[in-house]
Amino acid sequence: MALIIAIVNMKGGVGKTTLSVNLATCLARYQNKRVLVVDLDTQISATLSLMPPHDFAKIRKERRTLRHLVHKTINPNLNTKLTIQDIICRYVGTVKGLDLLPGDIDLYDEFLVSEMLHEKALKEGRTDFSEVWKEFEKDLIKSILEPVMNDYDFIIMDCAPGYNLITRSGIMACNFYVLPARPEPLSVVGIQLLERRIAKLKESHEIDTKAINLKLLGIVFIMSGGLIGRYYNQVIQRVNEDFTPVQLFKTRIPQDVNVSKAVDSFLPVVLASPSTSGSKAFFKLTQEFLYKLQIYGSLYEASKTKMNLSKLD
DSSP, X not given: OOEEEEEOOSSSSSSHHHXXXXXXXXXXXXXXXXXXXXXXXXXXXXXXXXXXHHHHHHHHHTTXXXXXXXXXXXXTXXXXXXXXXXXXXXXXXXXXXXXXXXXXXXXXXXXXXXXXXXXXXXXXXXXXXXXXXXXXXXXXXXXXXXXXXXXXXXXXXXXXXXXXXXXXXXXXXXXXXXXXXXXXXXXXXXXXXXXXXHHHHHHHTTOXXXXXXXXXXXXXXBOOSTHHHHHHHHHHHHHHXXXXXXXXXXXXXXXXXXXXXXXXXXXXXXXHOTTSHHHHHHHHHHHHHHHHHHHHHHHHHHHHXXXXXXXXX
C-alpha cells in the first residue's frame, strides 16, 4: 500500500507546494515510483504547478476535482457515478507514474458538514456531537484515498496553511509528515504550533503512536532572500534545540530564481530546469527522503519483532 506523506506547516509561504510537486516528480521521474499528488489547498497551487489554468478550468467544469469527492463523502446519496479513479489526472507533466488529484478553490461548506453530522448524531441517538465530528474528521481524507491506496508507492498531500477540517483530516490520514520552513523566526513558530496541534490530535483521536503513523519525517529548510544572513544562525540554533538531528533534513533547498520561473511553465523546476541548483538540491533531497524512510522501516520492523518476542516471554 502507498505511504501517505503530508507536506504541512501552519504558516503559509514556506514552500509547501514547491516541495510537494518537486519531491513527487523526482520520485516518479528519477526513482521509478508511482506517485499521486493530492492538492488539499484551496489556493490550488499544486494543481497549477502541474497543469495550465485552462486545463484546470475544463476539469472543474466537468466536476473532476477533489471538491466532488469531499461532497460525495458529506452526502453519500449524491447522484453521481464519478469515482476517484475518474477524477485523477494521469501522467501530469508527461511523467509516467506521476498523477494528480486536482484541488479546488471551494472544497466544502462547513455549515453543510455540521448539518450532516448533526443529523447523523440524532439518527444514531448520540449526544456527544464532538465525537461524531472527530470520527468524520479522522476518516474524511482517508476514505477518499482508500480506493487507490494499492495503485501507488507514495501519496503526497500538499496541505493548506492554518488548521481547517481538510488539513486536519489530511494530517490524520498520513504515515509521515514533512515540515518545509524558511530560515525565519515566524516560520519556526509555524513549526512549533503544528507540533503542538499534532500532539493534541494524537491524544484526542486516540492515534496509535507505536505504529508508523503520523510521524515527523523531517524539517526541510527552503532558503529565501534578504533575511538569510541576518537570521539564519539564530533560526537554525532554535530548531536544533527543539529537534534531534534525525528530524532535520541535511539537504537544504537554495535560493534559485528558476524555482519561481518554473511556475510560469506550469511545471516543477526539476522538469523545467533540471540543471539548476534548485533542481539538483531536490534530486539530493529525494535520495535523503528515501533513506529516511528505510531507516524508519527498519526501526518499525525491529520494534514489531521486539514486541512479538516479549509476548512469547
